[in-house]
Amino acid sequence: MQRLIDTVTSFYGTGISPQRKLFRVKGGNFVDRLIALYCKDANTIACSWSDPPYTSWSESTTITNGSANQPFSAFMDTDSNLYLVFTAQTNMALRFVKITFGAGEWSGGSPVTICDQQDNYYPVIIGEEGGKLWVAWNYFVAPPEASHYLHVKSSVDDGLTWGEGPNDPGEALTSGYPYPCYSSLVIALSKLFCIYTYNRSYLAYRCRPLTGGSWEDEVGIYTSSYINDQFSSDSSPENRVGVAFRAPTVGGICFKEYDGGAWSGLHLVEFEDSASPSLRYFGVTPYVFFTKNYGTLQDRLHYNYKSGDSFSSSEPLEIALGLFDKVFCYDDDAPSKYNDRTTEAGDTTSADVYHPTSGALVKDLNDTLYLGMEAPFSVVHAILSTGGTIGTVEWQYWNGSSWQDFTPYSGAYHFTGNFIVYLWEDLYSCPSDWQIKSVNGETKYWVRAKTATPFNVAPVGSQITAISDADYINVVDG
């Protein structure tokens, strides 16, 4: 099931991999309520919540409209209160706000400045059991130094004051480098772990005992060129620390795990072009969620988990948002009216999705493109080598007795150029009367685009799938 929560104009939406944006209420009258946090626009952080079965989401509520157009992060305590850290809009200060949960509602407090020195980006936050809060972030010292450091700071009064105040930049965990630092915070093995990447080359961690003391020396986890914000960490009930990361030198997503004594070897989670890893332990099993690329702006949600000593083959999260099970080009004037272009529609070869008689996807009156799946679907992603002109198509689905006209949720589309067509608002919103039908001997859920006005220049396809462009994954259990 996929459900649209909101439409936004911010750059990052749900933010980068090390940060957290989705939380679940774990007890009380509102158990299992989910709350999602996201950048609504260039300056606004908002939230929306929903109760099981999560098909209806609240109107978005503004948490702050003083945020920069930068990713932020949050932490939920055992009372379901939320603690947010973000970059301030005007001066790039690091700010904090506590969102208190009571009687089923989250209500915001007044933002507090954590650090107003230099520029501050990519924060993460976590709370110890006793209530002590920790934040880690990228601290950028302006030119002429122009260096990025990883800094940490803490608060023992529920976020009212941090360290020695806003002038205090906190403690540096790394030296300064030309490229940004990204971090995540994990509690395990009675220690606070700060796992981070720096200078686009190194994945490492430092830790400190929860009982106090200083940060231990850095320990390297992996070295790769262009390693950056594409990593995610979590801890298991067995007190293991896991980290999933994209290592361009490997070409895919990898996983390593620390048991308190040593780090495991490198596990390959996904070899092929993949990104945006999000790691969560379900029980003792590490699951890695990520996007897998199928073509231009076609990034599909996949997952994999460790079974025994290794990860098996990844699986897509939704079967209905993938390659079409069947694609037919129908030419009403051709001796062989239906032409199977399923393989051609799924691959990235240019200009190969067309009917051989017309040389086009659709061209003349009643020419039709049929798109079929085993399950109802909500997206048609059209990559064209030639865009159509003048002509129009009618979009239709089979309602059990006839082909039902509809206008796609994203608006009319007549194969004029590359486009992601949202047939309906989301996967959950597929028509309830949409039924399977046999077309050219194939029984599927079909959507068809039937020519209503002939084309002057007829469209030719390169790739046509049901895959959208997913990114910035955040996962929560249950």
Place this chain on the structure above:
Amino acid sequence: MNITLDYLRGHKSWLVKNFRVWGDYFSVEASIVFTESASGAKRILLGRAFLGGLNQEVTFSHLFDYKGNPLPDTIANPKVIILAKNEVRCFQVGSENQTGFRIAKDEASKTGLVDLWIVEMS
């Protein structure tokens, strides 16, 4: 005065007999929030999926009581009581909602058999 009996009499209830349970307890339900870049705006979506096992979601509207009457589509504040009829341990996973609930067994190789007593609490 029997307070418990009066309490129960004030609410509708249904008995569903010989219900087969095939859902796996060890399937994982993940909730995922992510961003889709559309043509123009961006979309914030929730994805939910059961991973690693068979998920058995029970919808009230698909059940019939022991007299053959269909249950309603929605039940206000439902409570489901599972009465075992074979040796396979079966249980509810998570909370009921007004349209149904999730049920599972803890033995992969066997199918559970239960009676379901479903009570509308308000």
